[in-house]
Amino acid sequence: MSKTLLAAPSEPCEAPGRSRRRELLLAGITLLWALVFVGATRLIKSELLSPGALPWLVAAAPCVAAVFVLVAYMRFLREADELQRLIQLQALALGFGGGFFTICGYSLFERVGAPPAGVELATVMPVLYALGVLLGERRYR
Amino acid sequence: MRNRLKVLRAERDWTQARLAQELDVSRQTVNAVETGKYDPSLPLAFRIAHVFGLAIEEIFLDDGERPR
Numbered sequence: 227m228s229k230t231l232l233a234a235p236s237e238p239c240e241a242p243g244r245s246r247r248r249e250l251l252l253a254g255i256t257l258l259w260a261l262v263f264v265g266a267t268r269l270i271k272s273e274l275l276s277p278g279a280l281p282w283l284v285a286a287a288p289c290v291a292a293v294f295v296l297v298a299y300m301r302f303l304r305e306a307d308e309l310q311r312l313i314q315l316q317a318l319a320l321g322f323g324g325g326f327f328t329i330c331g332y333s334l335f336e337r338v339g340a341p342p343a344g345v346e347l348a349t350v351m352p353v354l355y356a357l358g359v360l361l362g363e364r365r366y367r
Numbered sequence: 368m369r370n371r372l373k374v375l376r377a378e379r380d381w382t383q384a385r386l387a388q389e390l391d392v393s394r395q396t397v398n399a400v401e402t403g404k405y406d407p408s409l410p411l412a413f414r415i416a417h418v419f420g421l422a423i424e425e426i427f428l429d430d431g432e433r434p435r
Contacts, residue, residue, distance in 0.1 A: 246393075307392040308408050309399055366399040 248302040255298045259291040313362030321355025369428045372401045375419050389418045 266284050275281045303314060328350045336342050376386050383401070387394040392411065399405035400415075407415065416423045 307396050308411060309396040309405055310393065312405070363395075366395060366404055 252298040252302045259295045262291045263288040317355050317358030320358035321351045324354040325351030
């Protein structure tokens with residue numbers, strides 16, 4: 227390969243420090259979303275809310291928080307370096323794939339008498355995603 | 368694919384963190400490339416070559432290839 231290739235411009239730089247900050251911000255916002263979701267669920271179940279607009283607003287709160295989580299995640303991915311992106315891709319594959327097949331699979335168990343699963347079954351996705359991140363971090367440590 | 372990253376880094380007395388800073392990637396990425404757990408993309412390989420002032424093939428070697 228010619229030495230002139232050495233002068234080829236490099237790719238846009240990733241900034242690991244900034245990426246780390248984005249990772250922490252993402253973790254914080256995700257935790258906030260979880261708190262809002264649990265709080266909203268409890269409030270709605272408690273039936274303390276009088277009928278009207280308020281229950282709808284409470285139900286919408288986690289959706290609004292989720293938008294912030296998604297934006298933070300997209301920004302984190304944009305600033306992550308290529309290995310971190312690979313780890314995320316593999317974790318997302320495990321989380322999405324595992325979650326999808328678990329939900330589909332459990333629906334058959336429900337038909338043959340297993341207790342009906344609520345929205346709690348969807349927690350399989352983030353749990354498997356987190357497992358995927360841990361496995362990736364361990365593999366490329 | 369093998370590479371001479373660890374040797375080149377040692378010749379310059381650089382830590383993985385220092386090389387990571389030069390390359391604008393995480394230390395984990397430098398370590399994964401060094402240990403052969405991860406093969407870098409072509410743009411990153413170019414950046415590595417640029418940082419060491421060498422050609423890519425002087426750093427990265429095919430498994431059956433001898434270092435030049």
